Amino acid sequence: MATLAEIAKKAGVSSAVVSRIVNNDTSLRVSEETRSRVKAIVREMNYAPNVAAQSLRSSKSGTIAFVVHDVANPVYGEILRGAQEEAERQNRAILLGDAAVGGVSNSRLAQMIGGGGVDGLILQAAGLQADNMIFKAADKNIPVVLLQSAFGTDGHLIQLPDTEAARMATQHLWDLGHRKIGCLATTEGLTFTRDRLRGWRDVVGADVDDSLIVFSSPLAVEGEAAALKLFARHPDMTAMVCFNVIAAVGALRAARARGISVPEELSIISIHDVKFAGDLWVPLTVVRMPLSTLGEAAIKAVCKTEPAGRMREVVDAHPTLVLRASTCPPQR
Amino acid sequence: MATLAEIAKKAGVSSAVVSRIVNNDTSLRVSEETRSRVKAIVREMNYAPNVAAQSLRSSKSGTIAFVVHDVANPVYGEILRGAQEEAERQNRAILLGDAAVGGVSNSRLAQMIGGGGVDGLILQAAGLQADNMIFKAADKNIPVVLLQSAFGTDGHLIQLPDTEAARMATQHLWDLGHRKIGCLATTEGLTFTRDRLRGWRDVVGADVDDSLIVFSSPLAVEGEAAALKLFARHPDMTAMVCFNVIAAVGALRAARARGISVPEELSIISIHDVKFAGDLWVPLTVVRMPLSTLGEAAIKAVCKTEPAGRMREVVDAHPTLVLRASTCPPQR
DNA sequence: CGGCATTGGTAAAGCGTTTTACCAAAGGCG
DNA sequence: CGCCTTTGGTAAAACGCTTTACCAATGCCG
Secondary structure, X not given: OOOHHHHHHHHOOOHHXXXXXXXXXXXXXXXXXXXXXXXXXXXXXXXXXXXXXXHHHHOOOOEEEEEEOOOOOHHHHHHHHHHHHHHHHOOOEEEEEEOOOOOHHHOHHHHXXXXXXXXXXXXXXXXXXXXXXXXXXXXXXXOEEEEOOOEOOEOEEEEOOHHHHHHHHHHHHHHHOOOOEEEEEOOXXXXXXXXXXXXXXXXXXXXXXXXXXXXXXXXXXXHHHHHHHHHHHOOOOOEXXXXXXXHHHHHHHHHHHHOOOOOOOOEEEEEOOOOOHHHEOOOOEEXXXXXXXXXXXXXXXXXXXXXXXOEEEEOOOOOEEEOOOOOOOOOO | OOOHHHHHHHHOOOHHHHHHHHOOOOOOOOOHHHHHHHHHHHHHOOOOOOHHHHHHHHOOOOEEEEEEOOOOOHHHHHHHHHHHHHHHHOOOEEEEEEOOOOOHHHOHHHHHHHOOOOOEEEEOOOOOHHHHHHHHHHOOOOOEEEEOOOEOOEOEEEEOOHHHHHHHHHHHHHHHOOOOEEEEEOOOOOHHHHHHHHHHHHHHOOOOXXXXXXXXXXXXXXXXXXXXXXXXXXXXXXXXXXXXXXXXXXXXXXXXXHOOOOOOOOEEEEEOOOOOHHHEOOOOEEEEOOHHHHHHHHHHHHHXXXXXXXXXXXXXXXXXXXXOOOOOOOOO
């Protein structure tokens, strides 16, 4: 690895000159001959500036930590993809964290967050204990952006139009004629869960029976269990809103297990689309939101938010209804 | 952000002492009283060592670059998940790269790879130009691990038992009685594509008609197009091996579009399992391989490989046949 | 009481950049 | 010829940490 000093010696100049040439410092006055000689040597020796030294000097790492829950979940994959694209534009690299993986608290990632190794932190669907650790590590020193769910009152929260999406999904069922509409919600207490519940209530009525709500993490097995619970409670339920596609897949399994035909006996609509939603056993009708836009917005925000800033932002994008085959008017 | 020097001043000792206490340097002889006083101040001031400085001093970043193609692809998601877990154990953080995102060549990630900002590089090569750029950036200075596909003759290649998996898949069809078995392969020229083709040939015969092979990237649309091509060429084909699940989903779409029933008129088997494979329109029979183990192995390897080392390694894991509903004996 | 070992530390270099402040030499002008 | 300006740079500090080599004071032994 060539260093600035080596280049400088070879070119017979000081390392300051080399640095300033490499960085296109316009305030440097240097002869055209020297400049091109230095440039040639830089290229020839394949010089690349040492990022640790740059980072130490400038207190900027060019890196952003992005902590999700379960990388393997395609929904998060989409968000990450959008984040990647924006990070590229902002010339930042993304340090990936998975809060589902044990011991995040004293992981290298946490060390980096606490030790100035990242310029910002994006925390998705905060709510777990691990999130707390990570959040604390940031300790008011770097901008923190919370995705989809707030963490107490701190940080910069970015959301999708969750209430609107849930309202749209529920309204679709209502318009088809359904009146007993269950709700397979996401994890209890998260901001977007609360917002979507509000959207659901806007349609079914504020005085609705709360036993129509059941919570589930975004895993198919959990969604299945939750759906079964709902079937048991309300055998006369004719439709269901799922706040998560993966949980909706679980609901589909539950319906099949109970011999309930979808959509004839039970209509299912879900929030968020994934690529395979139309290839499922019953192609899922969904309300789609631009997940990659959310990732993009997160990076944008983290690049210009102040440390310890707090605000709330809803991505400017309209949910769209994607009609497939999992909903129809009630048959009984 | 507290620094070592600040702590030292407050404790009335030199920063060397603080550093050595923080790092549990056993060769340091210090009074118990001083030690606990320093420790108390460290905690109180919430000290976290500056990672840039550590990195500069030690020439180790504690970071590994992991470059995949398309984070949103669930197959890569699984690999990443395994990598995350192992990275946690090795106390390393993962810098995520997506080679599908434009301009990787002069991205921050590439700068970090070239500038000592990562301790190793894991590259899931797909024959893209971007791969080349990234690979070159590493420039013999850090260990490079290639996943699933080699890059010329350099680097440390890690694979799954691809030939065996393809053989197993094809054999399953053969045993059911199929004799005209198409092959929807992955991108041409990649190591694992070649290996799987070998497995396929092992069963169908080395002298088989090459027009039974069609290549596709791991996208459903591409898989669909490729499958249609195959249908047109060989209307009498009764079974198909897909080297990628996502492409297999495309094949399913193609069959539906052509009114070909699966599995009665066409059996489909795929390599690699994903969580929703059993929830598809036709539940896919697959040969499963441990994707997360591959991710794990990659991290392990990159942590102990020499820079510029080269070798080839096959993950020690046996593919297993997962029977679902997309295969049956030929009906004609 | 002189010499030696132990205790409890310290000083300083060095990792590679960036940046501010400074400066010698040459040329131009009166 | 003396002074000023421009050209073409340079010197050195600072970022925060780690580590090697060194050392003063004290206690102990003979």
